[in-house]
Amino acid sequence: MKPERNQCLVRKGNPGERFFVVCLLMLLNEKTAHGYELAENLSYFGFETDEINLSTIYRNLRKMEEDCLVTSFWQEGEQGPQKRVYEITDRGKKELEFWTEMLKKRKTRIEKLLARFDQQNTKHKGD
């Protein structure tokens, strides 16, 4: 028995759906930053504070480094706990361009679906 069954709606899926990875790349395209900072800045794109897990963000940043989209180094001479600072690479910039093109397509798809949904509703009203 799944407890959500009665309340409502939907199996969660991936709430961020990897869109947030592009957001990270976007933020890093403006300036270097560390994980915690990036997490906070995701709110700009409309993400709720706890919508994307911190561990997910850290894990994805390390993977992006594996894939040579970013490089990282420990920030020196700073107060507080150590910060791993990330910097976007040329490869990362190309990746970002690629993703923005993908997002344009995705936007088109969403618009098509929303338009069709509106059509369905206006038809129903016409009955």
Place this chain on the structure above:
Amino acid sequence: MKPERNQCLVRKGNPGERFFVVCLLMLLNEKTAHGYELAENLSYFGFETDEINLSTIYRNLRKMEEDCLVTSFWQEGEQGPQKRVYEITDRGKKELEFWTEMLKKRKTRIEKLLARFDQQNTKHKGD
């Protein structure tokens, strides 16, 4: 070693990102249909023929039935192999409404990201 590493770009993620599930629900909101038919009609939303796997579609349809978003029955008196025909439920219709609202938010997020990306590029040109 991952072979794609040199060619280019990106870890795949979920190419459809569960958006296609909403598309299925949308199509079923217009009329009953079987899986294979739905797969073909996904092209309307811009999906390439093999972008979403048939097995993924069938699996998701069964899950949607589990979640009471659709019901299914075997179509009788038809030529060819048996067809499992799906019909949307009231719960499925509510679900669809919920998802269209989510998609509006998602669209906003994408637009925000694209706008910011354009800003970055125009700034670079101004240097």
Place this chain on the structure above:
DNA sequence: GCAGCTATATACGTCATGCATATAGTCTGA
């Protein structure tokens, strides 16, 4: 009979996620 198409389904391995937990430094207040 056999290849190719329609149509549905499942086993298997992989990958991404959320939750819980671990760590370590800093700062505030009792």
Place this chain on the structure above:
DNA sequence: TCAGACTATATGCATGACGTATATAGCTGC
């Protein structure tokens, strides 16, 4: 000074979604 809250990063574990391959079954054309 000692506990608790906050910053900051990281990993183990269970779950869930996916693609590939494979299985099935009926129909069509050669």
